[in-house]
Amino acid sequence: MDTIFALSTAQGKAGVAIIRVSGPDVASVADLLCGGLPAPRHAALRVLRDGSGERIDEAIVVFFPDRASFTGESVLELQVHGSAAVIALILRILGDFPGLRLADPGEFTRRALGNGCLDLTQVEALADLLESETEAQRRQAMRVLSGALGENCAMWRKALLRAAALLEVTIDFADEDVPVDVTPEVRTLLSDVMAGLNTQITGFGVAERIRTGFEVAILGAPNVGKSTLLNALAGREAAITSEHAGTTRDVIEVRMDLGGLPVTLLDTAGLRETEDAVEAIGITRARSRGEDADLRIFLTETGEGFEDLIQPGDIVLQAKSDLYPGGDGVSGLTGAGMDDLIGRVTDCLQGRAQGAGVAIRARHESAMRKGVVALDSACRLLDAGESATDLAAEEVHAAIRALDSLVGRIDVETVLGEIFASFCLGK
Numbered sequence: 198m199d200t201i202f203a204l205s206t207a208q209g210k211a212g213v214a215i216i217r218v219s220g221p222d223v224a225s226v227a228d229l230l231c232g233g234l235p236a237p238r239h240a241a242l243r244v245l246r247d248g249s250g251e252r253i254d255e256a257i258v259v260f261f262p263d264r265a266s267f268t269g270e271s272v273l274e275l276q277v278h279g280s281a282a283v284i285a286l287i288l289r290i291l292g293d294f295p296g297l298r299l300a301d302p303g304e305f306t307r308r309a310l311g312n313g314c315l316d317l318t319q320v321e322a323l324a325d326l327l328e329s330e331t332e333a334q335r336r337q338a339m340r341v342l343s344g345a346l347g348e349n350c351a352m353w354r355k356a357l358l359r360a361a362a363l364l365e366v367t368i369d370f371a372d373e374d375v376p377v378d379v380t381p382e383v384r385t386l387l388s389d390v391m392a393g394l395n396t397q398i399t400g401f402g403v404a405e406r407i408r409t410g411f412e413v414a415i416l417g418a419p420n421v422g423k424s425t426l427l428n429a430l431a432g433r434e435a436a437i438t439s440e441h442a443g444t445t446r447d448v449i450e451v452r453m454d455l456g457g458l459p460v461t462l463l464d465t466a467g468l469r470e471t472e473d474a475v476e477a478i479g480i481t482r483a484r485s486r487g488e489d490a491d492l493r494i495f496l497t498e499t500g501e502g503f504e505d506l507i508q509p510g511d512i513v514l515q516a517k518s519d520l521y522p523g524g525d526g527v528s529g530l531t532g533a534g535m536d537d538l539i540g541r542v543t544d545c546l547q548g549r550a551q552g553a554g555v556a557i558r559a560r561h562e563s564a565m566r567k568g569v570v571a572l573d574s575a576c577r578l579l580d581a582g583e584s585a586t587d588l589a590a591e592e593v594h595a596a597i598r599a600l601d602s603l604v605g606r607i608d609v610e611t612v613l614g615e616i617f618a619s620f621c622l623g624k
Contacts, residue, residue: 198270198308200226201300202291204284211279216287219305222296223271227260229294230275230287234260245277247290254283268305269312310605317605318346321558325408332457333550337407337557346555349397350600353390353568357597360386364590367583380579387593391572394565400554401562406491408557410452410459411546414487416503417496419467421516426496426529427451427464430539447479448486456543458550463490468503492545494538496527512541564603571596 200220206213218226227234229248235241235258245253257276266272277283291297306323309315315323322341329335363379415423431451449464465483466476487493487506495503496516507513518526518533527534556562575592578585600606 200297201304201308202226202288202297203300203305204288205274205305206279209279210281214277214279214284216275216277216284216291217305218273218275218291218297219266219268219270219300219308220297221271222294223260223273226291226294226297227258227273230290231256231258234273236260237262238265240276245275245287247286253286253290254278254280267314268308269314270308316344316347318350318561318603319344320605321560322346325557331454331459333407334459336457337404337553341555341557346397346561347604349393349555350604353393354597354600356386356390357572357593357600361590361593361597364586364593368587368590383589384576384579387572387576390596391569391576394569394572397554397556398562398565398569400552401556401565403549404553404555404557405559407458407550407553410461411492411549412461412463412486412490413492413494413542413546414463414465414483414490415494415496416465416468416483416487416506417516418498419469421467421496421498422529423467423496424449424464426494426527427462429529429532429535430462448482455539456547458543458546460542460546463487491549492542494542510545512538512545514538561603564599568596568599571599 198220200218200222202216202218205215205217224234230245230253231243232246235243237260240257240259243256243258245256247253254277256278259274259276261267261272261274263269263271275287277287288299292299306315306320310317310320319342322338326335326338326342329338360383363383367379415426417423427449431453447466451462451464453460453462463486465487466479468480468483471477471480484506493506493508493511495507495511495513497503497513498516498521513525514534515521515526517528517530519528519531525534527538529535556565571592575589575596578589578592
């Protein structure tokens with residue numbers, strides 16, 4: 198396998214930059230640049246030199262041997278000064294070294310997968326961790342990166358292998374008396390795995406929202422203060438405000454961090470009957486996005502209702518509470534009721550986030566649903582008696598294959614390209 202290298206820190210001037218080298222030629226690279234490998238997993242201060250012996254930089258050099266590194270291969274990390282000139286020179290020297298090449302995007306992580314250091318769910322979680330913007334996203338990514346989903350899959354797979362083995366015993370010895378009826382144990386094993394899969398499927402929607410962000414729509418009649426409220430929550434002039442009704446024609450989105458959760462606030466067109474074709478399009482979009490949002494905030498000035506849009510858990514507030522003191526209201530102009538509103542939204546979404554599972558991507562949910570369908574079919578085939586035992590066993594194996602695709606035990610080339618395309622060169 199080729200030895201690869203890349204800059205693992207961000208491009209640009211910085212105090213420190215890290216250049217990573219992975220593969221069988223690490224020792225030769227160390228001999229050229231810094232006089233040999235330091236002790237494994239011990240940082241050493243070394244002078245880096247080019248082929249003619251000229252000093253390039255002073256760097257912290259760390260060596261990770263096979264099976265004790267991120268990629269599972271020998272890895273050399275050069276922590277150099279973050280000068281563009283220093284980085285460019287070292288990368289040029291490495292590029293001229295025989296047998297070395299610049300890593301492809303995500304290739305370090307792909308090698309970790311190929312060497313069994315990570316499973317496919319952990320690779321995806323690492324990508325999510327790199328993209329995380331809020332504390333909830335970080336925690337969720339770390340939970341999966343630590344192996345939580347892979348451990349569940351291993352437990353389910355072990356149970357299904359036991360069930361398949363029991364069924365195949367009855368097939369192999371169909372002409373002999375099997376001393377024990379295996380059906381009750383098989384049913385228990387299949388039911389337990391199905392329950393675990395269904396729990397994760399149920400929690401998928403919330404987990405996906407933590408990864409991609411919750412949506413909270415602000416709805417109400419025209420000129421009721423929706424855009425003013427959005428600007429107040431965002432702390433900037435994200436939406437145009439005017440005393441003229443119908444100013445907002447499209448959905449305006451503002452990304453926020455509420456209690457560690459990623460939240461996108463939606464300012465929408467005022468809901469009313471109109472003959473203006475452009476405004477009508479905005480109202481249609483407002484209703485559609487409002488219906489699909491995770492939570493809706495309704496602002497009402499005169500007590501008008503939006504019963505056709507209100508869903509359980511939604512927040513209905515008196516608009517412009519600076520003009521209508523008392524009661525449950527909010528004012529984006531004066532800030533009255535803002536803290537209470539933020540608290541209510543945060544509490545609502547955090548309550549929903551408690552039900553998140555460790556299946557955080559559509560691919561995970563799809564594989565689990567395939568497993569549930571196969572196991573449900575296996576249970577129904579067991580009801581058909583001994584004549585369908587071989588078919589039931591095949592359905593159990595189909596469920597095992599679904600779980601194997603989840604963690605990357607079988608050929609998953611169709612998804613690898615998409616996953617690793619999001620990684621940078623040094624990861």
